[in-house]
Amino acid sequence: MELHMHSHHWEQRMPDWTVAAVSGFAAGAVLMVLELLWSTIIMGASPWVMSHMIAAIVLGRDALQSTDFSLEVVGVALATHYVLGIGLGLILAAIIVPFRFDSSIGMVLLTGAVFGVLIYLFNFYGMVRFFSWFAELRGWTTVIAHVIFGMVAAAMYWKLEQVKK
Template sequence: MDLHLHSYQRQHQPDWPAAAVAGLAAGAVLMVLELFWLTLVSGGSPWAVSHMISAIVLGPSALQSSDFSLTVVAVALAAHYVLGVLFGLVLAAIIVPFRLDSTVGMVLLAGAVFGVVLYLLNFYGMTRFFPWFAELRGAPTVMTHLIFGMTAAFLYWKFNRH
């Protein structure tokens, strides 16, 4: 009985390395989509979002320009990847206990819901602390977060050691 209980508990723990890698990879996908949208579709500066993200760490002074800055881009990349890993871990902590990884369809649905909730938290809740993100509210940002969640969930499902 004790062996069976131990096996059951172990089986229902998230695979943390898989979750971290999934979040990291999904964060990279999100960054590419943001860059694509800003430069090719909306005609904005490709560095504008980097300035916004780096301002989380560097403060609002990072918003003074939208020109290329190695410091701004490095801080933005680091912050973006740390957040991607963190959100990948949170997603795995939600998926596993509810067995949302039982099928690819279920895990994609869980990722989509997670992405939308993440969008709402980031662009409506966190704008209280970082008001400059309010200007990114809208369908393109919802879509990129939806894709982030689905990518992170799918990659977790693929990388997870069953």
Template structure:
């Protein structure tokens, strides 16, 4: 395999937006399943804790005071989570397509991992200033989950994309 030093230059190439949206949605599902598994099987924390934290972005911090299951809170959390996943999938595709980061499976996975790291830092060190209840989620397990999110979004996009010609 030969590396071309100029192979990742910017070129006006539009992403496949539907593929990007599906990739973000699917990667959001992967992240959600990982979080539910981790919270219930490893840390022995209620799976509804994370749902309340995500729903509190939309509903306000009082949402986190409840300790029991609420269909409304879970629905808002899922909608918020999936909308954010789709938006992040669109952003990732807008990075991958014009720079040809989809030239190989290794490059697309590396791009996804770096993207997942940036999303983790933005969420838990930037946005946590506004949503302080996410401070407690900082750590290696959340970082790994976000790396997996980025890599999942990137590989799913890579599998689904068909470059759009202008």
């Protein structure tokens, strides 16, 4: 897995925004599945805990009062997760393309992993000021899930970008 470190300088290239959105959407789906598995298998909690936490970003703290299934909560959580995933996929592509981090699968995966760590830090140490209920999710499992998100989004972008050429 060659990284081609020497060839990464800024150049004026535009990302394929459709591919970036699809990649972020797909990576968001992977992250949701990881969160669902983590909350039920590792934490032994209700599978809907994460849905309530994510929906509370939009619906407010009242969404945290229960962990039971609610179609409204799950719908809002899905929409929120996918919108954030797409937005982050667009940002990641805007980083990958002009710096030619898409020159190899190794470099794109490394870029995605670093991006995932930065998302984790932003969400769980920055945005937690506004959404304090996410503080309890700080930890290595959440870091790993975000690294996987970044790597999936980056790898999907890299592969789909090649297919469209």
